[in-house]
Amino acid sequence: MKTKTLKENKVNIITLGCSKNIVDSEVIMTQLKGNGIEVVHEAEDDKFNIVLINTCGFIGHAKTESIETILRYADAKKEGLIDKVYVSGCLSERYKEDLVNEIPEVDAFFGTREVPNLLRALNADYKKELLGERLLTTDKHFGYLKIAEGCDRPCSFCAIPLMRGKHVSTPIEDLVKQAEDMVAKGVKEILLIAQDLTYYGLDIYKKRRLADLLRALSDVEGLEWIRLHYAYPTGFPMDVIDVMKERDNIANYLDIPLQHGSTEMLKRMRRGTSREKQEQLINDIRAEIPNIAIRTTLITGHPGETEEEFEEMLDFVERMRFERVGVFTYSHEEDTHAGDDMEDTIPEDVKQERADEIMQIQEEISAELNQEKVGKVFRVLFDKIEGGYFVGRTEYDSPEVDNEVLVPVEEKNHVRLGDFANVKITSAEPFDLYGEIV
Numbered sequence: 328m329k330t331k332t333l334k335e336n337k338v339n340i341i342t343l344g345c346s347k348n349i350v351d352s353e354v355i356m357t358q359l360k361g362n363g364i365e366v367v368h369e370a371e372d373d374k375f376n377i378v379l380i381n382t383c384g385f386i387g388h389a390k391t392e393s394i395e396t397i398l399r400y401a402d403a404k405k406e407g408l409i410d411k412v413y414v415s416g417c418l419s420e421r422y423k424e425d426l427v428n429e430i431p432e433v434d435a436f437f438g439t440r441e442v443p444n445l446l447r448a449l450n451a452d453y454k455k456e457l458l459g460e461r462l463l464t465t466d467k468h469f470g471y472l473k474i475a476e477g478c479d480r481p482c483s484f485c486a487i488p489l490m491r492g493k494h495v496s497t498p499i500e501d502l503v504k505q506a507e508d509m510v511a512k513g514v515k516e517i518l519l520i521a522q523d524l525t526y527y528g529l530d531i532y533k534k535r536r537l538a539d540l541l542r543a544l545s546d547v548e549g550l551e552w553i554r555l556h557y558a559y560p561t562g563f564p565m566d567v568i569d570v571m572k573e574r575d576n577i578a579n580y581l582d583i584p585l586q587h588g589s590t591e592m593l594k595r596m597r598r599g600t601s602r603e604k605q606e607q608l609i610n611d612i613r614a615e616i617p618n619i620a621i622r623t624t625l626i627t628g629h630p631g632e633t634e635e636e637f638e639e640m641l642d643f644v645e646r647m648r649f650e651r652v653g654v655f656t657y658s659h660e661e662d663t664h665a666g667d668d669m670e671d672t673i674p675e676d677v678k679q680e681r682a683d684e685i686m687q688i689q690e691e692i693s694a695e696l697n698q699e700k701v702g703k704v705f706r707v708l709f710d711k712i713e714g715g716y717f718v719g720r721t722e723y724d725s726p727e728v729d730n731e732v733l734v735p736v737e738e739k740n741h742v743r744l745g746d747f748a749n750v751k752i753t754s755a756e757p758f759d760l761y762g763e764i765v
Contacts, residue, residue: 336410337365338449339375341400342464343393344383346520346556347491348416350473352381353461355415355442360462362451368464376410377449378403384418384490386658393418401432413437415445417490439491463509466710468745469516469552469726470509474502474540478522480559482586483597483665484629484657487522494523496531499540506547515745516552516708517544518725523559525567538566545574551747552708554725556582560608561599568615578722581612582622587629588643589636596629597664602643609647620723622651625685628678629657630669637681644688650696651729652689654682690757697730697755704765707732707750709742717742719750721760732760740764 338359342352352368359366367375378400382393393416400412411434419426420438427436437445443453463470477492478485506517521527528536544553553576555567560583571577587593590601613619625640644652656678659671709719710726716733717740724730732750734740740763742748750762 335365336377336449337367337375338377338379339370340366340368341378341380341396342369343381343396344385344389344417346471346518347473347522348381348383349464350461350471350520351416351439351442353464355379355381355445356462356464357457358442358446358454359449359451361454361457362446364449364451366462368462373408377413378409378411379413379415379445379449382414382416382418384416384421385486386655386660388658390418397426397430397433401430404432413445413448415439415441420490421486461505461509463512463514465726466745467513468708468710469518470514471520472502472505472509472517472544473497473520474524475521475527479526480523480599481597481664483595483669484626484660484663486660486663486666489662491522494526494530496527496529498531499536499543502540503543503547506544506550510547510549513745515550515747516554517550518554518556519544520556522557524555524557525559525563535562535564537564538570541567541570541574541577545570545576551576552722553577554580554722556725558583560585560605563608565611565615568612571619572616579616579619580622580723580725581619582725583609584624586624586626587636588625588640588647589632592629592632592636592640595631595665595669596626602639606643606647620650622653622725622729623649624653624655626655626657627681627685628673628675630659630665630671630673632657632673641685641688644685645692648692648696649689650693650723652685653728654685656682693730694755694757697757697760700752700760701755702752704749704751705732705760705762706747707734707762708747709734709744711744712736717744719748730758730760732762734762734764 340352342348356366380396383389397414403409404412413435414433415437419436423436435448446453475496477494478487479494585605588602660666705721707719707721709717711718715736719732749765751765752760752762754761
């Protein structure tokens with residue numbers, strides 16, 4: 328960055344954290360552009376004079392990254408390299424008072440539900456006619472569709488309700504319009520996100536309507552893949568599986584955060600379910616869609632987790648053979664049930680050792696499942712070129728978190744990024760497949 332002599336403001340938005348934050352940044356960008364303000368996302372050059380940092384406050388390392396980013400741009404402001412720094416998002420929602428006192432160089436802090444106030448600070452009006460419009464920051468062929476905000480679940484470890492508030496579903500017709508607009512911009516794959524997909528509709532329709540939403544979205548012409556993320560297991564609506572079977576453009580992929588494999592730990596986590604119920608749900612889903620890819624996330628080191636309960640989780644992972652697994656170490660968060668009422672007695676190195684042990688088992692499972700794909704042909708959506716390969720994904724993989732398909736950049740394998748192609752798998756590693764265009 329260098330000293331600015333810009334005649335007009337140019338805003339650079341930095342997005343930290345999850346895909347829900349990406350959507351929030353895209354909404355803000357659209358509003359700013361609608362007000363005639365130049366805006367960029369995570370600019371690599373230095374041609375901007377205002378920075379907006381959309382923060383994450385979910386767990387320890389995410390909060391650290393957010394604070395370090397704020398401090399970096401606060402220093403840039405002190406050095407005269409930029410004019411203003413604004414902060415929004417979850418960290419700002421949760422710790423606004425502390426942040427105001429600790430980092431006075433920031434011009435203003437805004438919570439997760441203060442977009443109109445944020446826009447006013449940037450001399451912009453909140454334009455209702457732009458509601459649902461988004462400037463996409465992802466690759467142009469895929470994008471995120473946030474179907475609800477907030478969460479009503481009482482999970483012991485989670486601070487999301489503190490930062491995002493109660494669950495609020497977006498009406499089906501509004502989501503269909505957003506999807507149509509995204510497809511018109513070239514999007515082929517839409518990833519449905521919310522803190523809790525399966526609760527969708529209970530607040531505004533008085534019943535779960537995720538299945539109805541899926542039917543409406545799958546009718547959007549030109550939409551080739553719909554992918555479901557963050558489906559809470561308790562009260563899972565099985566009519567969603569019926570729709571997945573009916574509609575070819577709904578990917579056989581489901582992200583269900585289960586968090587643990589011990590009934591006692593699930594009680595302590597206030598998850599409202601048991602190991603047996605979780606296993607039954609997974610088995611029921613697989614009975615209906617045998618070729619589905621199920622992704623889950625697990626937590627190690629939650630207060631009270633005994634060695635025996637951890638061994639139960641290892642056994643759970645070994646027997647369920649999930650296609651995709653992510654593991655987090657427990658982060659002690661104030662104002663949560665676990666943070667206030669339980670002691671964080673498990674050392675960090677033990678938490679990490681347990682996480683590593685799960686991923687070692689998962690690596691073996693993934694390697695075996697990938698070997699079964701060798702010699703078969705899959706439809707692949709290509710995202711990028713990297714290291715001499717076209718890099719893409721099957722319907723069983725979400726961007727940035729799951730396995731990839733690598734095809735050598737050769738004349739016989741030519742494919743355009745953002746396009747689909749049939750790929751024959753020639754070899755496999757634990758988390759990657761290699762193939763050729765057929």
